[in-house]
Amino acid sequence: MKKRSLVSISDFTKKQQLRILELAAEFEKNPTQKILEDYVVATLFFEPSTRTRLSFETAVNRLGGKVIGFSDASSTSVKKGESLRDTIKVISNYSDLIVMRHPREGSARFASEVADVPIINAGDGANQHPTQTLLDMFSIMQTQGTLENLHIAFVGDLKYGRTVHSLVMALSNFNCTFHLVSPFELKLPSVVKLHIKENNLEYYQYTNIEDVMDKVDILYMTRIQRERFSDPLEYEKIKNSYILNNDMLKNTKDNLRILHPLPRVNEINEDVDDNKKAYYFEQALNGVYVRQALITSILGVKS
């Protein structure tokens, strides 16, 4: 079997991405199948990320596979000074696939070169988190029926949020229009905007969330962190202007759905949770189906 890893969302073609979404829709209908009984999946979390790890482990467990691994590097030989190369070499002897999260950027690409088994990147520092991108795409597909020709708003920290960068990059293959809402200090980096332009797509920038509410099909909210601001006063000034509440959803499109990579702090008021347009908890569940699709596809159990 040819070893196929997923390190960066661009490792998969548009066709391959769509195939994963199709498979995910099948797993949504039938999430418990004993098709991974002969497989061992390692989840190596060199930094803790409970949500992502549990989502992967649920995906494997529901398919009858076995999970080995660790949730925190402090209990492993990494603490004794073992190199990443050695850790990966050893664990690729024990398992059929490695899911890895690591605080260093580029660690997943390096692991994919060293390992004899496929690697799925579950986040390498501030660089890539491709399964988040796939589950975001799946959530858009499930709520809109398509990924083509949509108006998508991204709200909050567009500068440091890697989920935003990867999703914008991926959706640039689907003829979407981007509405970018952020404080001046946290605008989308120019390299990502250049990518939109290179695909002959349009983007609009705003500082006021109200300006996009009636225009868009998807509202992708993100958290603004205080430590991102060089001037704390600047944070205090804007911190309440990117909070979504139920009243703001009044004159929005019927098909509008609100996404958020979670965890949220206060950027979506809890009164939104019961609105049918709130989709962020379903979005988190979608992560399990997408990861089932990805793991079975990479292992060659589904094609």
Added chain:
Amino acid sequence: MITELKVSAIENGTVIDHIPSASVFKVIKILNLDSTGNMVLFGTNLESKKYGTKGIIKVSNKFFKSDEVNKIALVAPAATLIEIRNFKVASKTVVHVPDEITAIVKCFNPNCITNDENIPTQFKVLSKDELKLQCLYCEKVTDKKTMVIK
């Protein structure tokens, strides 16, 4: 006018001319001339009509392969490579920035795995005129300002 050779002639080997003075030692490092057994002569801060000052390196009995020598284009983009046989110029070529750079440049991102583990760096050259090198691992772009030779 009699021209005096500031750096002695070699009988056979390679002359690397038009190196920016500040880059002479970097070129020596990139080409591993600090650990070669060949005779190496070099001069720096020499007068140059074109560049003000320049450096020159002469390596006896050594002829470089183009991928080997193209690496120096990162620090000496205008360098000329002159092959000498029997004290005569046998060929003259210029260097070109290659499409990929392996092992000689440090990734500027302190959080890149290549700065933590013993891994030869690899870069894809995104732009040659205004030097832009994208790390194959962390995907960040190192440019002329942030570039450090390992």
